Amino acid sequence: MTATLTPAPGSLRARLKRRPWTHHNRLAAAVVLLNAVVAVMAGPDLDVLTGLVLGNLTLAVLIRQQLVINLLFRLATAASLRRSLRWRWTLGKVYHFGGLHVGGAVCATAWFLVLTGTLTVRGAPAPLILVSWVIAGVLAVMVAAALPRVRARRHDLFERSHRFGGWTLLVLFALHAVLLADAAGKRFIGSAAFWVLLVVVTSVALPWLRLxxxxxxxxxxxxxxxxxxxxxxxxxxxxxxxxxxxxxxxxxxxxxxxxxxxxxxxxxxxxxxxxxxxxxxxxxxxxxxxxxxxxxGVGNIDKLFRRVVWVATGSGIGPCLPHLLSGETPARLVWSTRHPRRTYGDALVDEILAVQPGAVVWDTDSAGKPDLVELALEAHRDFAAEAVICISNKKTTWHVVEELEARGIPAFGAIWDS
Structure with a gap:
């Protein structure tokens, strides 16, 4: 039997399972708080500002690197099944790492604006000031394009501003670091900025080398x-x-x-x-x-649990299928879709039922739209599962995950943070 973790209705713990108190936002807030502590302790020194920009920039870029993402998941899912359910529940939220990217990017932008203002007030050389303000402008555009509402409505703008803006920033940051070192009478080659930029450029270039x-x-x-x-x-x-x-x-x-x-x-x-x-x-x-x-991705966390329920709608069956086929983690499927055989073909449906004879396959053409939360709760109880993983559209995923978590059931699903 699974542990009973149901929070009291309306309790603080239940409210903290819903947006905006996601692990993603908590991580972003933690980065901002850490930056504030470092700034207060170190003081508004020019070298401190430069270090804060470089540190946050490195965090923002590396946390999105594919090798780093795979390492994070490998470390998180290496926990023994003998560990407490609450501990494994927390580790399963590893896919919220994008909060570190957001926190790092926002802080890097904020500190660079402060650095640019400081250089301007102190009368730094004109080329350095010019490059600084151009970088600040590009950063501001990228942050604005990444705001959730803008990203949702103009995703192409978000994607292209990040790609081309990011490449532009790499060149401009290198030029800025050279000019800043020259203004301070220091060497750029071998400096902290040199090594940071080398790591960042390598991180960005690696996926494209495998194009x-x-x-x-x-x-x-x-x-x-x-x-x-x-x-x-x-x-x-x-x-x-x-x-x-x-x-x-x-x-x-x-x-x-x-x-x-x-x-x-x-x-x-x-x-x-x-x-x-x-x-x-x-x-x-x-x-x-x-x-x-x-x-x-999020499906990887199934190995943290003894038994899981997969809840999918439509083509969300795709991410579930490899886990169902491998059978490494005992699973129960709940799949809601329009006429499954007519939409996805007999071969795929037969393949699914061969490994999931007890699956709940809900045909929305004949039965209407189901209450996925109720179906998930029933499957979780009947299968004695420890967790539920939902693969659906944004609205449905957030609804199912939050409703289950508010009831004390570990639930996971994509968060659309990129």
């Missing part, structure tokens, strides 16, 4: 779905994702990998959810661009 155009086989069991098959020498691990593009300089989309035990390559399930996915389903290109390495 390649690979063949893909695409089938569409219905106009709503495309099933993509890849076999170009990479067999990713369950719980990972791959970034795809048709134009690598402009647009990237990440999808959960579906490797099958004993087979090379992997599959992806893509639903029609916008212009890019719609064109992919309709055009069926013979090749797509991939970059970097398979990167761990």
């Amino acid at each position: 390649r155009r690979v063949p893909v086989r695409i089938s569409s069991p219905s106009p709503h779905v495309a099933l993509l098959s890849f076999d170009y020498g990479v067999t990713p691990f369950a719980g990972s994702s791959t970034a795809l593009s048709r134009n690598p300089l402009l647009e990237w989309h990440s999808f959960a990998n579906v490797p099958a035990p004993g087979r090379t390559g992997f599959r992806l399930t893509v639903s029609r959810a916008g212009d890019w996915t719609g064109a992919l389903i309709d055009d069926r290109p013979s090749h797509l661009w991939v970059k970097g390495i398979p990167t761990a």
Whole structure:
């Protein structure tokens, strides 16, 4: 039997399970608080300001590096199942690491504005002041484009401002560091700024060094779905994702990998959810661009628990499938979708039922929209599960996760922080 962790209705603990008190926001707040403590203790010295900018910039970039992300997940999921459920529940929130990125980026921008103002007031050389204000402007644009409402409505603007703005900043920061060192009568080569920038540039460049155009086989069991098959020498691990593009300089989309035990390559399930996915389903290109390495995602945390319930809607079945096929963690599936066989094909549905004969497959065409929270609660109780993982759209995922967590059930799902 699982431990009873149900908080009292309306209790502080129950309220802290809902937005805005997410682990993502807590991590961002922790970074801001740490910055404030360091600033108070060290004082407003020019070297301190420079160090704060570099430290926060490094955090913001490295925490998004694929190798670092995979390391974080490996460390978090290495915990023994003998550890307390509450401890494993907390470790399962590792995918909220984006809060460190947000905190670092915001603090780096704030401290750089203070640094720029200080250099201007102190009458630094004109080229240094000019470059400083240009950097400050680019940083401000990137932060504004990353605001949740802007990012949701203008995701292409967010993505391109971060990509091209980020590359521009690398050049400008290097120039700024050279000018700042020259103004202080110091050498740039071998300085702290030199090594930090070298690490940051390497981190940004690594995924692009693995950029390649690979063949893909695409089938569409219905106009709503495309099933993509890849076999170009990479067999990713369950719980990972791959970034795809048709134009690598402009647009990237990440999808959960579906490797099958004993087979090379992997599959992806893509639903029609916008212009890019719609064109992919309709055009069926013979090749797509991939970059970097398979990167761990929220599904990876299933290994922290003895038994889990997977709740999926529509093509959210894709990220669940590799875990169901591997059977490493005993699982129960709750899948809500429009006419599953007509939409996804008999082969995929039969493959799922072969490993999940007790699955709850809810056909929304015939049964209407279900109460996923209630279905998850029933499956969690009947299967004696320790946790629930929800793979759905943003609104549904947040609703299911928050409602379950407010009832004391460890629940996990994507947070759309990138």
